[in-house]
């Protein structure tokens with residue numbers, strides 16, 4: 001049992017919180033109420049960022065003390081939205097939100113994962129017609145192992161999880177958001193995930 005703080009109570013945060021609670025973890029969800037994120041993060045071993053990527057850096061840097069020596073799982077995507085409200089471009093081209101977070105929070109172990117799929121897949125990967133991939137990016141091997149174990153609690157088979165390497169590899173998975181507006185326009189909100197097959 002791990003104590004987990006989920007920052008953001010939307011589609012992603014709510015879905016993850018429910019599934020992690022069902023898996024036996026002690027989960028606190030923080031909405032945007034002032035102080036809620038700090039309170040939740042202070043007592044948690046693992047903090048999940050499920051808030052909009054825009055503003056995530058400022059929000060999380062403000063939690064520097066609460067995040068010290070903890071694992072920060074970043075599932076967010078930092079995008080500029082187009083006129084239709086769908087993601088149109090990256091906020092950190094040539095870098096990534098995860099890299100910016102790791103640089104700003106050197107005493108926190110940032111792990112990027114689950115940002116390459118629509119939210120229902122995060123907690124039900126076996127429901128797709130083909131095997132999805134969950135990518136891990138992060139500089140700390142132990143933190144990635146811990147997050148990988150959380151993914152197995154969410155239904156991810158070990159062989160569906162790919163450790164891409166250091167935090168810089170998150171720029172590849174964050175760029176995958178550029179598929180999303182085109183997939184939604186062509187297929188609606190039918191759940192999908194980026195998958196590597198061989």
Ligand SMILES: NC(=O)c1ccc[n+]([C@@H]2O[C@H](COP(=O)([O-])OP(=O)(O)OC[C@H]3O[C@@H](n4cnc5c(N)ncnc54)[C@H](OP(=O)(O)O)[C@@H]3O)[C@@H](O)[C@H]2O)c1
Pocket residue numbers: 007008009010011012013031032033049050051052053055059075076077078114115116117118119120
């Ligand atoms: N939806 C997906 O399928 C999907 C897939 C992969 C990754 N992601 C990423 O996951 C993150 C969350 O997406 P989502 O679809 O769950 O979004 P969402 O449904 O809009 O939920 C966002 C949550 O963050 C909260 N929030 C917004 N601004 C905040 C602030 N300034 N301070 C604290 N909390 C704030 C919102 O609170 P309010 O309700 O009060 O606004 C809401 O609880 C995003 O970064 C997104 O790019 C989403």
